[in-house]
Amino acid sequence: MIISKLNLNKALQILNESAQVFVPAFEVIEDRAAKKSIREKKFLPYREDLEVELEGPNTVKPPKDILFPNVEKLYQYKAAGEDSYIRETLPEETPKILFGIRPCDMRSIKSMDKVFFTKNYVDSYYARRREYVTIVAIGCTETDRTCFCDSMGIDPNTAPGADVMMNRIEGEEAYLLHAQTEKGEALLKNLESLEGPSENVKAIRTDCTLKIRKIPDLDRKLAEMFEHPIWDKVTKGCIGCGTCTFVCPTCYCFDIDNENYGTEGCKYRCWDSCMFSDYTRMAGGANPRPTKKERLRNRYMHKLSYFNERYGETLCVGCGRCIANCPSHLDISEFIEKSSAVDPKAEVYTESIRAAQGKEA
Amino acid sequence: MTELTQARTEERIREEAKKALASGEVRAVVGWCATRFDDRTRPFFAETAEECDLLVWNPYCINGTAKFALDDRYPDQKLALILRGCDSRAVNRMLRDKQLKRENLYLIGVVCDGKENPICEECQHKTPLVYDVLIGEPAKEQIYPERFRKIEEFEKLSPDERYAYWAAQYDKCIHCYACRNACPACNCIECYADQYRVGWQGKAADREQNQIYGLTRAFHVGDRCIECGECERVCPMHLPIMRQTRKMLKDINELFGSYEGGLSEEETPALGGFRLDDPDEFM
Incomplete structure (x- = not known):
């Protein structure tokens, strides 16, 4: 499927109707004392007035906190006689779409999946969030001078495991999208009304600027x-x-701690x-x-x-x-x-x- | 004598570093070495004569060197530091705070020419204030007239505006402690924030805990800030951390007269001493 850059905002709006969409965009903090504004590119919940930037440099922070939040409540409790309780606080069952993550970050999510899903243990908090996330990955069009994913065996143009793969089309202000999973097919169905003509298109291919010499073993x-x-x-x-x-x-890695207020409190985990x-x-x-x-x-x-x-x-x-x-x-x-x-x-x-x-x- | 060129200064640094190691009294010389990017250097411990040839001096030597002396508080041998003006104030800071012993240090001062670091525009002491050997001709001290300008501008905002500004900043904070670890005034053997079992500081990187951390650190640094700007430089989320310590310095300057931290080993910090003739007008 081809979607023109002009229709990108419309696509995000459509997707945002049935799920919470996260996109790489600029967060701006006005510093009136220094008469300047501080801009930081990060994954933000989509809004129409966001300055979205799918291409360009990657975000400073990875999108991992959407699946594995920095601070996450595990359960809450109360110790007060007959009113006592312990209640698990699993994440809400809200569908989310991670739109525009890079191949390196997609590979990271696959590694996190191994940690939180395999070796006879399933982390129910991570699993819940992962289940409700649909991932649209985008191939890099330019790489930072510190990017070396292809030296680590990752292709900056493809993202195995993503639900939808998206690549910029050579010589055109448009993207080529294709579904890689059933979730991805369902997502693209929503965007059919925006589909553009698809004749003889070729996706842009990018290489990392930083090549490093790593021995295989x-x-x-x-x-x-x-x-x-x-x-x-x-x-x-x-x-x-x-x-x-x-x-x-x-x-x-995470640490587990509690926060207590009188007889009530909660157990949370946070990045360590x-x-x-x-x-x-x-x-x-x-x-x-x-x-x-x-x-x-x-x-x-x-x-x-x-x-x-x-x-x-x-x-x-x-x-x-x-x-x-x-x-x-x-x-x-x-x-x-x-x-x-x-x-x-x-x-x-x-x-x-x-x-x-x-x-x- | 004319100003030394960059290349000549680098040569002199390497000579002095080799001399220091050859004396047998020094275990390593801390300076900067090149990285794969031409506009970046990194702190480097030269431990052999060969490694001394890797020391560089260029506009990108921006990392503070002094704090590395704290990595080994009870060394068998001296540690040599390549010092710029700011690094020398950092050394004074830690000597004054009794965290380092002068006899454990060998100080190779270099008259600094200002680096590719915004804070360098505000520098008032390009010549090291303490050293064993000095490379370059002492430069005339400069007054930076804008020292408190941003603070004055910030003070004009309403309390609500200021709170909203800092709240947004601390939402960005990732609680990495880079500001603390780079700060020469943060020289406690054990930081309050690391005393998790006591529970002063929560570990969660949320607004509340980040603000508590930022505020506590700022007050702990208090009058001991030497205005090197390392806290701001190292912050991966670009928080304007200097604005907190500068605010305190501004207040101190207004209340107690002209004051700068780290100018000598003997100084009494503005808030760390008392005078019998203090008017105590607030009592």
Whole structure:
């Protein structure tokens, strides 16, 4: 199906009638004191006056919070004699449409599915949200300088697992959409009235700008490198904040806590970060990951090795968000190149000029 | 003597770094190295002479170096820091707060030329205020007349407008603690926000908890802010965090006279001391 860019808003309006649609758009905060406005691209509930931008750079934050919210109530309770109760608070059964997510973010959702659906456990909160979401993915038309998904085995033009795949048509202000699942077929049926002519159209194809040299079995190599001196070096510049984990589309760790008001309260879960000291701190105060070296090692290992061992795929999807947002300008793609090239048995690791510049690993 | 060129300064930094390591007293030199992007550098620990040649000096050396000294509070050997004016104030801050010992540091000061960082336009101290060796000719100190202009503009808004502004900002906050971790005044051994078992700070990244965190951090920093702007630079959600600490500095300047933090190791912070002749007019 072909939909012209001019009809995009109409399409979103139609879809928004039967479901809540989330689109990449600009949120603007006016700063009157500094006489400027701050714009941030993020997934927002569709409104007619939104400034939607499907193409261009990806959103700063991934759309993962729509399926796995930052803060999610699990159950509420009251402890007051006969009025006492415990009530599960599953997410509402409202259909949602995630419109315009990128192939890297679609792959992330598939990884999250593995975490929350497999190994004999189904997370009922995630499952409920996932069931009610229809995903329209869009192939990238341009990539950021930090995008390296194709080096991680992901094609920026296709998104397996998305309900609808959408690609910009070469030389035209229009998109080519095709359903990949039954949910997707149902969604496109709603848009039939907007369908444009489809003769000899060709979808745009894009390549990542950042190509990195990763050896195919890096996961197994890293598994043998837990004590390697490279960790001391690459983690020194880290300041130990949680930015990389919170902008990462595949970081799924959470903590559970409660909020109490008198005799009532609720249990909630919220995102946690393995970069924080309390992530592994035991009740008695001991911490098996006492410094940022152990914490960042864990993060890199989880993305590049541990997840492979458990689920058979690499957890880093190459979206580049952690590279773009790291306060210290640490770069996981550089680490992938360095660790691919390094001698796994080396006892000393010295940064070389070419490695430090990321030019040659 | 004429101003040193960028290339010459870089050369001098590498020389001084090698000298420091060769002395046997220094375990590493913290400066900046190149990344794969020409407009970015990253904090780098040079531990060998070869690695000293990776240290760079260019307009993109924007990360603070001083805070890395806190990674090892009880070192066996000295840590050398490449210092710009702001980094030297950060060192003073941590020395004054008794979080670092001067004898554990070797300070290679560099007269800064201003970096590709908006805060540098507001810099009043391009020459380091504390150092063991200085690279470059001391620059004349400048007064930045607009220091509190944005605060003055912001104060003109109504309380409701100001609240709405900050509420929108804290809705964006992702609770990553980058501002705290980059801040040289946030030098507590254990931050109140990490004391989850005590429960001062909720972990949820919602408006309420984010606001509590932002407000608490701002007040904890209080008069100790050195105006390096790291909190704002590192914020992945671009919150105007300096506006909080600057507001306090503005009030302090109005109440106690001209004040800047981190100018010397001996200074008494405006709110950290008392005078017997204080008029106490509010009592």
